[in-house]
Amino acid sequence: MVNVPRRVVITGASGNVGTALLRLLAAQQPAPAVTTIARRTPPATAPYDGAQWHPLDLARDDAHTKLVPLLQGADAVVHLAIAFQPARDRDYLRRTAVAGTHAVARAARDAHVDHLVHLSSAAVYSPGAYGDQVDEQWPRRGMRRSIYSVDKVAEEDVLDGIDAASATDDQAPLIVTRLRPGLIAQHDEATALLRYTAPAFVPRSVTRRIPGLPVLPLDRTLTLPVVHTDDVADAVMQALLHRAPGAFNIAAEDPLTATMIGVAFDAHVVHVPARASSVVADVAWSLHLSPVHRGWIDLAYATPLVDCTRAHTTLSWHPRHDAEAVIDELVTGIRSRSRSTSAVLGERSPIDRVRKLLTAGPLTRRKLP
Structure with missing residues (x-):
C-alpha cells in the first residue's frame, strides 16, 4: 500500500511544474504539509497560499547550510528549481542548476530525508536517435551547444555521486528518483514562455498576434x-507514492511535430x-536582438523521443494529454495572455521591461561549455 508523504519540501515551487504540483498536493486526503523554497515568494493566492514559503537562492554559497534545517523532518524533497534568466549570465545559471542540485542533495542526506525526487530532462540524452524512442539506458552526454542540456547532465552527475555515497556509508540510503520529461507546456505557462523568448523591446501588442501568423518557419x-505540465506533476506524485529509485522517461504517447504546431497556430509551415x-x-x-540561445534550436533537433514503459509499469503513471492537446492549450494561452500570480509565470511589468532593455548590455562574446 502506498501513502501520501506527511511532509514534503519543494524547491522551485513557484514555477511551471511546481504550481501544478501544489494544486495536486492540496487535493490529497489528507493533504501533506508542504514547505516551499524559491527565490521569490509568490502572493498568498491559490495554489501558493497552502504552503509555508522560505525565500532562498540556491546559487548562494551558503545554500546547503540554509537548506538543512528546512529539510529536517521531511518525508521527501522534490527538487524542481531551475533558472532560465538572466540568460547571458552563464555562471549564475550553472551555479543554480549544478551547485544548487548538489546543495539540495547533500542537505537531504544531512537532514536524514530518505527520498529525493529530481526533475531532470530528456535533454540529458546524447544525439544519435532523433525521431526514435530511447529508454533510460541511452547514453547521457547531452547536447554540447545547449547550456540547458549540459547543466542537466551535470546535475545527474551530481546525483550519481550522491547515489555512490549512499551505498558506502552507514546512513540509511537516500532514494533518488529522476524524472526525465520532454518539453513541458500548459495554458498558464504562455506568458512566461513569451517573456523568455521575445526581446524586451518588442511591444506586447506584437506578441499577441503570434498565434495569427500566416507562415511559420520550421524544419519539417x-x-x-x-508532455503536459499536469502530467509531470502527476509523475512527481506517483514517484512520491511509489518511492522507486532510478530514472523515468515522462512524455505523451505521441510526439509533437511541425505539422501539429502549424495547425495549432493556424499557420502554413x-x-x-x-x-x-x-x-x-x-x-x-x-x-x-533575441534572448533565445542557439542551443535551444540545436536541442530541438537532437533530443530523441522517449520510451516511457518504465514509468508505466513501475510508477503506474500514464499521461492524460496527447501532444496535440498540449500544443493547442499552449497556443490558446498565448492568445489569452494566460498567466499565474507567481513572478515566474507572470507578466513582466513595464518597469521590468525598461530595466531589461537598458541592462541587456553591449555586444558580447560568450563562452559555450
Whole structure:
C-alpha cells in the first residue's frame, strides 16, 4: 500500500511544474504539509497560499547550510528549481542548476530525508536517435551547444555521486528518483514562455498576434517529446507514492511535430532547415536582438523521443494529454495572455521591461561549455 508523504519540501515551487504540483498536493486526503523554497515568494493566492514559503537562492554559497534545517523532518524533497534568466549570465545559471542540485542533495542526506525526487530532462540524452524512442539506458552526454542540456547532465552527475555515497556509508540510503520529461507546456505557462523568448523591446501588442501568423518557419523533420505540465506533476506524485529509485522517461504517447504546431497556430509551415535556424538564432543572440540561445534550436533537433514503459509499469503513471492537446492549450494561452500570480509565470511589468532593455548590455562574446 502506498501513502501520501506527511511532509514534503519543494524547491522551485513557484514555477511551471511546481504550481501544478501544489494544486495536486492540496487535493490529497489528507493533504501533506508542504514547505516551499524559491527565490521569490509568490502572493498568498491559490495554489501558493497552502504552503509555508522560505525565500532562498540556491546559487548562494551558503545554500546547503540554509537548506538543512528546512529539510529536517521531511518525508521527501522534490527538487524542481531551475533558472532560465538572466540568460547571458552563464555562471549564475550553472551555479543554480549544478551547485544548487548538489546543495539540495547533500542537505537531504544531512537532514536524514530518505527520498529525493529530481526533475531532470530528456535533454540529458546524447544525439544519435532523433525521431526514435530511447529508454533510460541511452547514453547521457547531452547536447554540447545547449547550456540547458549540459547543466542537466551535470546535475545527474551530481546525483550519481550522491547515489555512490549512499551505498558506502552507514546512513540509511537516500532514494533518488529522476524524472526525465520532454518539453513541458500548459495554458498558464504562455506568458512566461513569451517573456523568455521575445526581446524586451518588442511591444506586447506584437506578441499577441503570434498565434495569427500566416507562415511559420520550421524544419519539417521536427519531432519532439512533449508532455503536459499536469502530467509531470502527476509523475512527481506517483514517484512520491511509489518511492522507486532510478530514472523515468515522462512524455505523451505521441510526439509533437511541425505539422501539429502549424495547425495549432493556424499557420502554413515553411520548411527552413534546422541548421539555418540555428545560424539565425546565433546571429540574433550575438546582436542582442533575441534572448533565445542557439542551443535551444540545436536541442530541438537532437533530443530523441522517449520510451516511457518504465514509468508505466513501475510508477503506474500514464499521461492524460496527447501532444496535440498540449500544443493547442499552449497556443490558446498565448492568445489569452494566460498567466499565474507567481513572478515566474507572470507578466513582466513595464518597469521590468525598461530595466531589461537598458541592462541587456553591449555586444558580447560568450563562452559555450
